[in-house]
Amino acid sequence: DIQLTQSPSFLSASVGDRVTITCRASQGISSSLAWYQQKPGKAPQVLIYAASILQSGVPSRFTGSGSGTEFTLTIYSLQPEDFATYYCQQLNSYPRTFGQGTRLDIK
Amino acid sequence: EVQLVESGGDLVQPGGSLRLSCAASGFTLSRHWMHWVRQDPGKGLVWVSHINFDGSTTRYADSVQGRFTISRDNAENTLFLEMNRLRVEDTGVYYCARVRYGGYDFDYWGQGTLVTVSS
Numbered sequence: 318d319i320q321l322t323q324s325p326s327f328l329s330a331s332v333g334d335r336v337t338i339t340c341r342a343s344q345g346i347s348s349s350l351a352w353y354q355q356k357p358g359k360a361p362q363v364l365i366y367a368a369s370i371l372q373s374g375v376p377s378r379f380t381g382s383g384s385g386t387e388f389t390l391t392i393y394s395l396q397p398e399d400f401a402t403y404y405c406q407q408l409n410s411y412p413r414t415f416g417q418g419t420r421l422d423i424k
Numbered sequence: 425e426v427q428l429v430e431s432g433g434d435l436v437q438p439g440g441s442l443r444l445s446c447a448a449s450g451f452t453l454s455r456h457w458m459h460w461v462r463q464d465p466g467k468g469l470v471w472v473s474h475i476n477f478d479g480s481t482t483r484y485a486d487s488v489q490g491r492f493t494i495s496r497d498n499a500e501n502t503l504f505l506e507m508n509r510l511r512v513e514d515t516g517v518y519y520c521a522r523v524r525y526g527g528y529d530f531d532y533w534g535q536g537t538l539v540t541v542s543s
Contacts, residue, residue: 351529353469360519360536361469366529404469408527411483413459415469 319343319407323416329424334395338419340388340405349409352381352390355418356401364403365390397423426450426532428520433537440510440541446503446520446534454478454498457523459530460505462516472518473505487513510541 320343330336340350348368353361363372365381368388378393392399400423405416432444444460460472473494474483482494493506503520517538521530 349528353530355469360533361530362533363529363531366524366531370528372531406469406529408529411474412485413471413474415471418468 318412319346319410319414321405321407321414321416323403323405323419326417326419328419328421330395330421331424332395332397335391335393336395336421337392338390338403338405338421340383340390340416342386342388342407345385346407346409348384349407350381350383350388351406351408352379353404353406354399354401355404361404392421395421426522428522428532428534430518430520430534430537433518433539435540435542436510437543438510438512438541442507442510442539444505444507444518444520444537444539446505448501448503448522451522453496453501453503456525457527458494458496458503459521459523460494460503461519461521461530461533462514463519463536464516470516475503507539510539512541515539515541 322341324339350368352365355361364375364379369381380391382389403419427449429447459474462470462472475494479496491509495504517536519536520534522532524531
């Protein structure tokens, strides 16, 4: 199974900050990676797919990059609605594993 | 508007059974692969199962293999998860999710249904 390790697991930041979340895969997955945002009590919502393609309707301050085993999600100029938990997921092979999540809190 | 609505979650004793349903609307179910994903209470996302367009191919996490069965009724636009021999560790919110054309991600998710396995 492919393991995904996100870092950091917890992140405290302020409105207007730029933050970066990293997702490392235990083996190469090409660009088969998606990023999701989840708010308390809600289902996850896709932000980025195929490592770098922005989902329609998602603000351009979210960007994804990477391929192979290392991927990043960067949020430029944090907004109040961005404080949530973020997950990466690989779609290269089964099982379709998720990272453990990164909780982004307001400083 | 694409909608996925899960139902069937309940409190059940260890060893019991449940059948979850996911009603799809706003799109043609038969054109999409579908998945079930569990979220343990206060924790992360765990992939559970996958089914292809017509149900001829299914996949399961090792932890549920042999106990859970995924199926679909495309005529009724409904996805199912039959859960048998339930364990305490199966507790969580179960989401159904649609796969985007091309298989890039899970582009739509339901709101989830809570399964609690406890004596």
